[in-house]
Amino acid sequence: MNRLPSWIKQHLAALRAVLVLTAVLGVIYPLVTTGVAQALFNGKANGSLGETGASSLIGQSFSDADGNPVAKYFQSRPSAASYDMLATAASNLGPEDVIDTPDRASLLTQVCTRSAAIGQLEGVSGARPYCTPDGVGAVLKVFPTRAVSVNQACPAQPFVTTYEGVPVECGKPGEDYAAGRTVPIRGGATAVVPPDAVTASASGLDPHISAAYAALQAPRVARERGLPVERVNTLIEQYTTGRSLGFMGEPAVNVLELNTALDKG
Missing domain, CATH: 1.20.5 (Single alpha-helices involved in coiled-coils or other helix-helix interfaces)
Incomplete structure (x- = not known):
């Protein structure tokens, strides 16, 4: 060697x-x-594959071919990745994303639109702070002698008529309002729809919803299935997991497991 x-x-x-x-x-x-x-x-x-062939670790949509929620099922939280494991991601939009553009609704308007839709589906108020009654971000661009509700395109009626004595106009598509001061208007609405119902998770794959969102949906699901709401609430409790290590996070409900249990009767 x-x-x-x-x-x-x-x-x-x-x-x-x-x-x-x-x-x-x-x-x-x-x-x-x-x-x-x-x-x-x-x-x-092993992937937690249930009898349906779906994994309880991955969120999924319970909607019809047109994207409308199937009323007899509990709905998952929104997903920026459309629940696609190969596209897992967040929207990367932050709290300052409040003004709509011609090609994309702002994060604020997305939240407002989702809240209004969920309110209609569940028969509750979909109003929330910083949202207009028609479900877009309540944001003004303020100039010395005028103010514009930039997310309400003309001929929409602005959600307020004046701001600090200045008349409020509807937004004119194509007009540049960049020089104005951005002023979100909080308003007096109190949100009934929980935050996780209108915001996506960081991964876009979260299979859980909050106990509050599950409770909001329980009356609709019970009505659609002809079940006592008490029975549905019992199943919610059964498929609610506690805090991680006993103190981290909040209790959460696994949507797939809950809907599967409902289908079993």
Whole structure:
């Protein structure tokens, strides 16, 4: 071996390293991690596939072919990824995204629109702070002698007539209001629709909703299925998970498991 040229020795050393690393990282490590996952997290490691073939770990839509909510099912929270595991992502829109553009509704308007739609579906008020009665962001662009409700395109009636003594106009499509001061108007509305009903999760795949959102939907689901609302509330409690480690986060309801239990009767 000592008589071998140095370049052959280097190649043999590299080959031994490849074989050792392949055995450790390609065989031993996967077997150990798989064994630990199976022992500690068996359901999650196997994908938690239920009788429907869907995973309770991944959020999904309970809507018809036209995208309308199926009334007999509990609805999931919104998803910026359309519940697609290959497109998991957040919208990356923040609290300052309040003005609509010709090609996209602002985050504020998306929240307002969702809240109004959910209010109509559940038979409650969909009003919330910083939203107009017609379901868009209540935002003004204020100039020295005028104010514009920029998210209410003409001929819409502005949600307020004046602001600090200045008349409020509807927004004229194509007009540039960038020079104005942006003023969101809070208004006096109190939100009934919970926040998770109108905002997407960071992953876009969250399979849970809050207990408050589940409680809001319970009367509709019970009515559509001809069940006592008490029975539906009992199932909500059954499929509600507690806080992580007993203190992190809030109790949450797994939507797929709850809807599957309802289908079983």
